[in-house]
Structure formats: structure tokens, C-alpha cells
Amino acid sequence: MFDKVLIANRGEIALRIHRACREMGIRTVAIHSQADELAMHVRLADEAICIGPPSAAQSYLNVPAILSAAEISGVDAIHPGYGFLSENANFAEIVTDHGIKFIGPSADHIRLMGDKIAARDTAQKLGIPVVPGSDGDLESAEQAEAFAESIGYPVLLKAASGGGGRGMKVVEAQEDMAEAFSTVRSEAKAAFGDDTVYLEKYLGTPRHIEVQVLADTHGNVLHLGERDCSLQRRHQKVLEEAPSPALNDQDRERIGAIVSKAIGEMGYEGVGTVEFLYENGEFYFIEMNTRIQVEHPVTEMITGIDLVRQQIRVAAGLPVEYLQDEITFSGHSIECRINAEDPRTFVPTPGLVTDYHPPGGLDVRVDSALYAGYSVPPYYDSLIAKLIVHGKSRNGCLMRLRRALEEFVVDGVSTTIPLHAELIENPDFLDGVYNIHWLEEYLAASDSE
Ligand code: ADP
Numbered sequence: 001m002f003d004k005v006l007i008a009n010r011g012e013i014a015l016r017i018h019r020a021c022r023e024m025g026i027r028t029v030a031i032h033s034q035a036d037e038l039a040m041h042v043r044l045a046d047e048a049i050c051i052g053p054p055s056a057a058q059s060y061l062n063v064p065a066i067l068s069a070a071e072i073s074g075v076d077a078i079h080p081g082y083g084f085l086s087e088n089a090n091f092a093e094i095v096t097d098h099g100i101k102f103i104g105p106s107a108d109h110i111r112l113m114g115d116k117i118a119a120r121d122t123a124q125k126l127g128i129p130v131v132p133g134s135d136g137d138l139e140s141a142e143q144a145e146a147f148a149e150s151i152g153y154p155v156l157l158k159a160a161s162g163g164g165g166r167g168m169k170v171v172e173a174q175e176d177m178a179e180a181f182s183t184v185r186s187e188a189k190a191a192f193g194d195d196t197v198y199l200e201k202y203l204g205t206p207r208h209i210e211v212q213v214l215a216d217t218h219g220n221v222l223h224l225g226e227r228d229c230s231l232q233r234r235h236q237k238v239l240e241e242a243p244s245p246a247l248n249d250q251d252r253e254r255i256g257a258i259v260s261k262a263i264g265e266m267g268y269e270g271v272g273t274v275e276f277l278y279e280n281g282e283f284y285f286i287e288m289n290t291r292i293q294v295e296h297p298v299t300e301m302i303t304g305i306d307l308v309r310q311q312i313r314v315a316a317g318l319p320v321e322y323l324q325d326e327i328t329f330s331g332h333s334i335e336c337r338i339n340a341e342d343p344r345t346f347v348p349t350p351g352l353v354t355d356y357h358p359p360g361g362l363d364v365r366v367d368s369a370l371y372a373g374y375s376v377p378p379y380y381d382s383l384i385a386k387l388i389v390h391g392k393s394r395n396g397c398l399m400r401l402r403r404a405l406e407e408f409v410v411d412g413v414s415t416t417i418p419l420h421a422e423l424i425e426n427p428d429f430l431d432g433v434y435n436i437h438w439l440e441e442y443l444a445a446s447d448s449e
Contacts, residue, residue: 216318
């Protein structure tokens with residue numbers, strides 16, 4: 001097992017990784033920007049190294065500075081968390097070349113899945129159903145029109161290197177294609193340095209269902225059920241739950257088996273998430289994330305498995321501690337992503353947290369790096385806490401979530417806590433009948449009231 005791990009991240013996920021390491025007897029090294037000197041991950045880690053100015057480009061994305069920190073502190077491994085460098089194949093490669101273990105899959109697998117066209121192609125070859133679309137990049141708006149014609153409008157133009165809900169545009173009809181095509185191309189070039197674009201059928205009422213996988217270097221491949229992440233705004237997840245209210249056991253088994261088989265054939269190592277849209281009983285692959293995800297705790301809550309611990313074990317060459325038939329799903333779990341944002345306009349609200357009182361009690365988990373007196377910096381993602389609750393049933397889980405949201409106090413900055421409290425009272429949400437467009441429609445309707 002590793003002796004010392006560098007955590008190449010910040011915020012709640014840095015803390016989450018630190019906790020797993022501590023429980024495994026592994027020492028931790030925090031890195032931080034000048035803006036994060038007083039951050040919780042810095043306070044808790046065994047060692048901390050400042051790697052640059054506040055901007056992410058100069059700190060959490062600064063590969064030479066992170067490598068120097070790793071060398072100076074003499075770590076055996078680097079955990080990238082999510083975001084930042086977690087899906088950067090070049091970073092994984094450089095880390096490996098320096099004789100340090102990158103806690104994640106191989107650089108080749110990261111690269112393959114980071115290119116959405118290559119990922120689609122791989123998925124198809126491995127027997128995973130994909131959304132109907134262009135098999136490969138589109139060279140011109142005319143080619144895009146021809147494809148769109150063959151599968152029918154509306155279609156979704158997507159950047160091959162896109163992520164975080166960016167680099168996508170819906171095209172309703174042929175007359176809009178030429179303009180949309182050049183917009184997505186130039187936006188993709190600017191945001192991702194790659195203007196490769198492809199298209200997919202735009203599904204009207206799907207749910208976002210993703211399957212958690214865990215594979216080691218001893219040939220063990222497990223799936224840990226699904227998460228339903230259909231509550232989204234701007235293609236970004238707001239609340240996640242497991243199990244999905246839309247799946248039955250047969251669907252669950254079917255998709256789990258398809259995914260496990262594919263992951264095994266790929267020779268994939270570590271944790272990963274295979275994302276699907278689910279409509280009319282059918283699953284359609286959209287992408288694979290080759291890292292730990294923000295919403296991993298809902299899976300932990302219903303399986304009792306510490307995914308970060310397993311991820312670190314696998315990276316150290318140890319087998320996962322479970323067999324597929326030992327994995328059972330107990331009860332229901334929901335996660336609310338709490339952002340330092342205005343709950344209506346979603347404008348970020350960085351600033352001083354004057355008071356902080358997280359909820360507690362049985363089956364209530366808060367993953368957060370906040371404390372009273374902490375100042376939320378304006379430079380990074382606005383996620384400040386995740387509230388995750390568990391209940392015996394979905395209804396029990398909702399009752400507990402309601403109570404936990406009521407208890408949650410974050411003073412000084414506006415947060416999305418009131419939005420969550422409102423959403424979980426909505427009849428559609430209570431009935432579990434919502435798709436990926438539901439939240440935007442709900443917000444648009446309530447804004448016009
Ligand atoms: P990203 O890498 O930016 O997260 P994804 O491909 O995972 O992009 O898609 C993010 C979200 O965009 C999905 O969860 C879904 O809400 C929406 N989306 C993606 N593909 C489609 C599609 N073909 N039809 C309708 N919505 C889609």
C-alpha cells in the first residue's frame with residue numbers, strides 16, 4: 001500500500017480523499033493555491049504545499065508545479081479527484097513517467113474515453129447501445145444536415161472533447177444547422193482546443209442514468225448499480241438519487257451486466273461511470289467518466305462500499321474487497337449539490353461564511369470543506385457542500401432530506417439550499433416522474449409566474 005498520497009484537488013473532494021487515506025493509514029499531502037491557504041483540506045493534511053496564484057490555470061492545473069510538489073514531498077501516488085486534471089491523459093502519463101502512481105485508469109483509457117467519438121465507437125464495438133448519430137466527426141454543415149436528415153430532427157451537435165455540459169447545441173430544423181454548426185465548432189475550439197464536432201439524435205424525454213463500475217488488475221469487474229441524475233440545469237447535475245425510480249430490477253441487471261462485460265473486455269482499471277440516456281425502456285450510451293464522480297456518495301450509501309478506498313486499493317495493485325454477488329442495494333439515497341449561488345438566478349455568491357451548521361443524525365452525510373469564518377473564493381466551482389441522506393425507502397429518504405435541509409445553516413452567502421427544499425416538495429419529484437428537461441421547464445414556468 002502507498003505510504004503517502006498527494007491530493008491534486010481542493011474543496012470537499014480533497015477532504016473526501018484525505019479521509020479515505022487516513023482510514024487506510026496513508027499520509028496525505030495537500031496542494032493549494034494562494035487563495036486556499038486557510039482551506040480545510042490544507043488544515044487537515046499531513047503536509048501542505050502552495051503551488052501558485054489563485055487562478056486554476058496557475059495552480060490546480062499547473063502540472064510542473066504539482067509534479068515538483070510531488071517530488072519534494074516524496075509521495076508514491078497522486079489522487080486527482082474530479083475536475084481539474086482528473087481526466088487529463090497527458091497528466092496521467094507524466095505522473096507515471098515520474099515513477100508516481102496516478103490513482104485512476106491508464107492514460108490510454110482516459111484518452112480513449114475523453115474523445116466522445118472514440119468513446120461512442122468503443123462502446124458500440126463492446127456491445128453497448130449508443131444514441132443514434134454520426135459515426136465520426138462531421139466535416140461540414142452540409143454533412144451534418146445529411147446525417148440529421150437521415151435520423152430526423154431535432155439533433156444535438158456535440159464537441160468531441162466537450163465536458164461539464166458545455167459544447168452542445170440543439171438543432172431543431174435544417175435551416176438552423178449552418179449557423180449552429182459554426183457556433184459549436186468555434187466554441188469548442190475556444191473552450192477545449194479541439195473543434196471536432198459530431199451529432200446525436202436529441203432525445204425528448206430521457207432520464208440520465210449512469211452505472212458505477214469498479215475494476216481491479218486481478219480481473220475483477222463489479223458494477224454497483226445505477227444513479228439517476230435527471231435533475232439537471234444546463235446539462236449539469238443538481239440532485240442525484242439511487243436507485244433510480246424509473247428502473248426495475250430487470251433493467252438494472254441488464255444494463256449492469258452489459259457494462260461489466262464491456263469494462264472487463266477493455267481491461268479497465270479503477271472506478272468509472274458509464275452514462276446513459278434512458279427513454280421508453282431503452283438505454284443509450286452518451287459517455288464514460290474515468291474518475292470518481294461528485295455523486296459517488298449515493299452509491300456508497302446504498303451499498304455500504306467506500307469507493308475511494310477501493311479506488312486507492314486498486315491503484316496499489318490490490319484486489320477489490322468484494323465480489324459481485326456480495327453487493328446488495330439497501331434502501332434509497334439522495335444527494336443535493338449545494339452551491340454558493342443565488343437560488344433563482346444561479347449567479348455565484350462567493351464571500352465570507354459567517355455561520356455554518358450542517359445537519360446531522362442517522363443516515364445524514366455532509367461532504368463539505370466549509371467552516372464558519374471561511375471565505376468562499378471566487379475563482380473556482382461554486383459547489384460548497386453535498387448533502388447526502390439515506391432512508392429505508394424513497395419516501396423515508398425524502399422525509400429525512402426535508403428535515404436535514406431545514407436544519408442546514410449557511411449564513412453570509414446565498415446558497416441553493418432553498419431551491420432543493422422547494423424541489424423536493426414538487427409532486428412530479430415526489431412521484432419520481434421527471435426527465436432531464438424537467439428542472440429547466442420548472443424554473444422557466446416559475447419565473448414567468
Ligand atoms: P458532458 O460531458 O458535458 O457532461 P454528456 O454527453 O455527458 O456531456 O451530456 C450531459 C447531459 O446533456 C446529459 O446528461 C443530458 O442531459 C444531455 N444530453 C446529452 N446527450 C443528449 C442527447 N442525445 N439528447 C438529449 N440530451 C442529451
